[in-house]
Amino acid sequence: MHRVLQQMVLLGCAALGAAACAPTAPPDAGPADAAAAAAVYAMSDFSRVRKYDAHVHANTMDTAFLEQARADGFELMSINVDYPDFPTLETQHAAALALAAAEPARFHWATTFPMDGFGAPGWADTVAAALARDVAQGARAVKIWKNVGMVEKDADGRLIMLDHPGLSPVAERIRALGVALIGHQGEPHNCWLPLEEMTTDNDREYFRNHPEYHMYLHPEEPGYEDQVAARDRFLAAHPQLRFVGAHLGSLEYDVDRLAAFLDRFPHATVDLAARMSQVQYQSVRDRDKVRDFFIRYQDRVLYGTDLTLGPDADPDEFRRQAHAVWRADWRYLATAESQRVETIDADVPGLALPRAVVDKLYYANAARMFAPAPIPAASGAGN
Numbered sequence: 175m176h177r178v179l180q181q182m183v184l185l186g187c188a189a190l191g192a193a194a195c196a197p198t199a200p201p202d203a204g205p206a207d208a209a210a211a212a213a214v215y216a217m218s219d220f221s222r223v224r225k226y227d228a229h230v231h232a233n234t235m236d237t238a239f240l241e242q243a244r245a246d247g248f249e250l251m252s253i254n255v256d257y258p259d260f261p262t263l264e265t266q267h268a269a270a271l272a273l274a275a276a277e278p279a280r281f282h283w284a285t286t287f288p289m290d291g292f293g294a295p296g297w298a299d300t301v302a303a304a305l306a307r308d309v310a311q312g313a314r315a316v317k318i319w320k321n322v323g324m325v326e327k328d329a330d331g332r333l334i335m336l337d338h339p340g341l342s343p344v345a346e347r348i349r350a351l352g353v354a355l356i357g358h359q360g361e362p363h364n365c366w367l368p369l370e371e372m373t374t375d376n377d378r379e380y381f382r383n384h385p386e387y388h389m390y391l392h393p394e395e396p397g398y399e400d401q402v403a404a405r406d407r408f409l410a411a412h413p414q415l416r417f418v419g420a421h422l423g424s425l426e427y428d429v430d431r432l433a434a435f436l437d438r439f440p441h442a443t444v445d446l447a448a449r450m451s452q453v454q455y456q457s458v459r460d461r462d463k464v465r466d467f468f469i470r471y472q473d474r475v476l477y478g479t480d481l482t483l484g485p486d487a488d489p490d491e492f493r494r495q496a497h498a499v500w501r502a503d504w505r506y507l508a509t510a511e512s513q514r515v516e517t518i519d520a521d522v523p524g525l526a527l528p529r530a531v532v533d534k535l536y537y538a539n540a541a542r543m544f545a546p547a548p549i550p551a552a553s554g555a556g557n
C-alpha cells in the first residue's frame with residue numbers, strides 16, 4: 175500500500191535516529207552463549223549479506239535505487255502497478271526495462287495489466303498476449319492490485335472481486351507462463367476499525383485524513399472478510415499458481431491467522447512490504463510467538479519494503495531513506511537490538527532470527543519465487 179510508504183520511510187528514519195547506530199554491548203557470555211550468539215547476525219553484517227527486497231517501485235529511469243541497492247547488498251523486485259498516483263504503465267515498463275538492462279543480476283521486475291475493458295470480448299486474450307510479451311522481455315512476476323476488489327466495477331456496476339470468473343483465464347495464463355502472481359487484495363485490518371481501535375499511528379493518521387478510504391465508515395462496501403474470502407476462493411480455484419500475498423496477504427494483524435493461511439495454501443508466500451510495524455506491534459506483546467512464526471514459516475515469507483522512487487523525488491534523499499529503512503528492518507529481524515518505533519509508540523527488541531532463517535527471508539525465498547520463467551518449449555512441427 176503505497177500511501178503508507180511516506181510514513182514508513184519516516185518511521186525508518188525515526189527508528190534509526192533513535193537507535194543512533196549504537197549497538198548495545200553484548201552481555202558477558204560463556205562458551206555456550208557465544209556459540210548461540212554466533213548463529214545470529216550483527217548490524218556489521220548488514221551490507222555484506224546477500225539480500226533481496228521483494229517489493230519496491232522504481233518508477234523512474236534514475237539509477238539511484240539501483241546504486242543504493244548495490245551499496246547495501248540488495249537485489250530488487252520492482253513491481254509495476256496500475257495505480258493512479260504512479261506514472262503511466264508505459265513509463266513504469268520503460269523504467270523497468272532500462273534498469274534491468276543496466277544491471278540484470280540485481281534489478282528484477284514484475285509486470286501488470288490494466289482492467290480497462292474487462293468483460294468486453296477479447297479482453298483476456300489481449301491481456302494474455304501482453305503478459306507473454308512482458309515475460310519474454312524478462313518480467314519475473316505479474317502484479318494484481320487492490321483496484322480488483324475495491325475500485326473496478328463490472329458492466330452491472332458491481333465491484334470485481336478477485337474470484338470473478340472473468341479473471342480466471344488470466345490467472346491460468348500466468349501459471350502457464352511459469353511466473354508468480356503478486357496479489358494485493360484488501361487493506362490492513364485497521365481500515366475496517368474505528369480510529370481509536372487502530373494499532374498504528376500511520377494508519378490512524380491516514381484514515382483520519384482520508385475518510386473516503388476508511389472502510390469502517392462505509393459498511394455498504396465489501397468488508398475485510400469479504401476481501402480475504404474472495405482471495406482465498408481464487409487461490410483454491412488455482413492451486414498450482416505461485417502466489418505472493420503482498421503486505422502479508424492483508425493478514426498482517428495476526429500471525430496465527432497468517433499461519434493458518436499459509437497452511438491452507440502450500441503454494442502461497444507473503445511479503446512484508448509496508449507491514450513491519452504491524453509485526454512489531456505483535457512482537458512487543460509476545461516476542462516469542464512472532465519469532466516462532468518466522469522460524470516455522472521461514473520458507474514462506476519474503477522480505478520487502480514498498481520503497482518507492484518516483485520521478486519527482488530527490489535521488490540523494492531517497493538513497494538516504496532507503497538505507498535507513500533497510501538498516502532499521504535488519505536491526506529488527508536479524509539482531510537482538512532494540513529500537514524506537516514511533517508509529518506504535520514502543521521500544522521494539524529485535525527478533526534475532528537465526529542466520530539460516532534470515533538468509534531465507536532476505537534472499538532464498540524471493541530468488542525461488544521470482545526465478546526466471548522457463549524458456550517455452552518449441553511448439554508445433556517446426557524444424
Ligand SMILES: [Zn+2]
Nearest residue numbers: 175176229480
Ligand atoms: Zn507496493
